[in-house]
Amino acid sequence: MSLQEILEYRRSVRYFDEAKELNTEKVKHCIELATLAPNSSNMQLWEFYHITDPEMLKKMSHACMDQRATETAKQIVVFVTRRDLHRKRSKANLEFEKGNIARNSPPEKQEKRWRDRQLYYNRLIPFMYGRFFGLLGIFRKILTIVISSFRPMTTSLSESDMRVVVHKTCGLAAQTFMIAMAEIGYDTCPLEGFDSRRVKKLLKLPCGAEINMVIPCGIRKGTLGIWGERFRVPFDEVYRMI
Ligand SMILES: Cc1cc2nc3c(=O)[nH]c(=O)nc-3n(C[C@H](O)[C@H](O)[C@H](O)COP(=O)(O)O)c2cc1C
Numbered sequence: 001m002s003l004q005e006i007l008e009y010r011r012s013v014r015y016f017d018e019a020k021e022l023n024t025e026k027v028k029h030c031i032e033l034a035t036l037a038p039n040s041s042n043m044q045l046w047e048f049y050h051i052t053d054p055e056m057l058k059k060m061s062h063a064c065m066d067q068r069a070t071e072t073a074k075q076i077v078v079f080v081t082r083r084d085l086h087r088k089r090s091k092a093n094l095e096f097e098k099g100n101i102a103r104n105s106p107p108e109k110q111e112k113r114w115r116d117r118q119l120y121y122n123r124l125i126p127f128m129y130g131r132f133f134g135l136l137g138i139f140r141k142i143l144t145i146v147i148s149s150f151r152p153m154t155t156s157l158s159e160s161d162m163r164v165v166v167h168k169t170c171g172l173a174a175q176t177f178m179i180a181m182a183e184i185g186y187d188t189c190p191l192e193g194f195d196s197r198r199v200k201k202l203l204k205l206p207c208g209a210e211i212n213m214v215i216p217c218g219i220r221k222g223t224l225g226i227w228g229e230r231f232r233v234p235f236d237e238v239y240r241m242i
Contacts, residue, residue: 001183010182012189015225016072016218024052026184027075027217034177039169041125043089046170046212048177049078049203056202063198064214068225069189073216078199079174081166084208086129090121097121134159163210170212177215187220 001009031048039046051057052075060078061070070076097117105113130136137159144155156164178188191214199211220226 006179006182010178011187011220011226011230012069013187013218013220013225014067014069014189014227015221016069016074016187016216017221018072020074020219020221022074022186022217022219024050024075027077027181027186030177030180030184030186031077033180034173037169037172037176039172040165041120042093043086043125043169045082045085045089045166046173047080047082047209048173049080051076051078059202060199060214061216063202064191064194064216067191067193067216069191069216070214072218072225074218075216077177077215077217078203079170079177079212079215080203080205081163081170081210081212082208083129083131083162083166083210084206086125090125094118094121128157129162131159137162167210167212174213174215181217185219186217187225188215188217189225190215 028050031050034048035044035046051060057070057073057076060076061067061073064070094117098114101110101113101117127136128140137157140157144153144157147153148155174190178190181188194211194214196211199214200209205211
């Protein structure tokens, strides 16, 4: 399938064929492809929980209010944001960048690039992601309002802004996953209809983690699980050329 055909094939499927199993390795590969999604500062503050155990699938379905898609899903993938892992990911980025700069930057630019990366991942990122009971977010917001009145700068640095940042990133990974699944004829249905407290408890997640999306997976049974034709508002209504 061409990319256009894949995008047209992908639908939110709410009923999966009970007779058709998924190949776990293939689904795992699609999750791996999802990690190629662009993500903020390359921090990769995401995790993917691939559920294949029948007992766990039942519990997850219950936490998703027993929607038809989860009840009939052969596997479920939960996309999770992990703001709390920012220090670990910064360290991983810096370790990688050290070699990356040595291998790929012109010798005369290496020292400055390494200094810039260190500043970014050792100072700026901890400042952006730091919480201290939410107080740092308020401080950042005030600071950005003051500075941005003199020059343009990123102003979305409050506590809730940083939550949006990691959820945006995770949403891109979820979409990449669904497209990869569609390419091999596997179906999905992105869900926000779930009890996040229950899902977190089932997955034994720490309080810094948040559920971004729950994606039941299976193979469509004809058009049974697809709610009719696809509806999009007229393109002219959402497209603006400037
Ligand atoms: C963030 C998000 C949350 C969604 N939550 C649900 C849900 O809880 N239950 C459901 O049946 N569909 C859910 N959907 C699927 C949408 O209803 C669906 O994508 C939309 O109707 C467009 O249809 P299509 O995906 O077939 O193009 C969700 C989609 C997204 C992107």
